[in-house]
Amino acid sequence: MGSTIVLVPLIITAWPMIAASVTAAAVSAGFHVMKVVKKQKKTESIDLTMDNMDVVAESLAHDDKITVAREGVEVTFSRDAQGHFKTCVEGNLARDELKKIGEDLAGRVIQSYIHKRLSQELQNHGFVTLEEDKGPEDTIRLTVRRYEE
Amino acid sequence: MKNHDIEIEITKDGKVHATIRGAKGKGCASYAKLLEQIVGRIQSQQPTAEFYEPDTVVQIKPTIETRQTK
Numbered sequence: 001m002g003s004t005i006v007l008v009p010l011i012i013t014a015w016p017m018i019a020a021s022v023t024a025a026a027v028s029a030g031f032h033v034m035k036v037v038k039k040q041k042k043t044e045s046i047d048l049t050m051d052n053m054d055v056v057a058e059s060l061a062h063d064d065k066i067t068v069a070r071e072g073v074e075v076t077f078s079r080d081a082q083g084h085f086k087t088c089v090e091g092n093l094a095r096d097e098l099k100k101i102g103e104d105l106a107g108r109v110i111q112s113y114i115h116k117r118l119s120q121e122l123q124n125h126g127f128v129t130l131e132e133d134k135g136p137e138d139t140i141r142l143t144v145r146r147y148e149e
Numbered sequence: 150m151k152n153h154d155i156e157i158e159i160t161k162d163g164k165v166h167a168t169i170r171g172a173k174g175k176g177c178a179s180y181a182k183l184l185e186q187i188v189g190r191i192q193s194q195q196p197t198a199e200f201y202e203p204d205t206v207v208q209i210k211p212t213i214e215t216r217q218t219k
Contacts, residue, residue, distance in 0.1 A: 010189030
């Protein structure tokens with residue numbers, strides 16, 4: 001063994017890249033993407049900001065957003081004018097439950113993005129994927145190899 | 150021919166645990182740097198005995214595309 005490393009994600013990316021990860025993570029967690037968002041009345045809502053994630057503006061549109069839903073809970077991911085990635089959770093549940101759902105899904109979005117980026121960049125640097133599977137507690141396990149002369 | 154392996158575990162909040170096998174010294178450090186460029190920030194690093202063995206030469210391209218362009 002050479003080294004064991006723990007890395008914390010820091011994401012700066014364009015909206016289309018993160019939107020693809022939002023869709024992938026949401027579908028894998030049983031959500032569906034909403035094309036038309038109806039405003040619910042009298043529901044609890046909570047806003048979460050991801051400190052380690054910014055979305056780079058690539059156009060003048062400041063209203064990039066995507067809403068997903070599952071069992072009456074709607075989660076909206078968006079990029080604000082400052083480029084911060086925001087998560088808003090709405091539904092007829094207690095605030096703690098909404099917060100847990102939002103944090104879990106936002107984490108999965110980051111996981112999906114990091115997985116895609118690691119696979120792509122390591123392949124660009126000559127690594128081949130030997131193994132890829134799901135581990136305990138929804139972790140993604142990936143083994144890559146590079147052949148050196 | 151020598152194999153350099155990286156075993157990666159991505160937790161459900163996006164944190165990455167990586168174990169580098171087969172690369173030594175600066176070679177191992179190059180892979181750690183590459184992972185840092187891809188993921189974000191190294192929270193902790195635990196070099197093992199193999200890390201201190203004589204170097205393996207590893208060539209890593211210095212630039213990484215981080216933004217998607219149209």
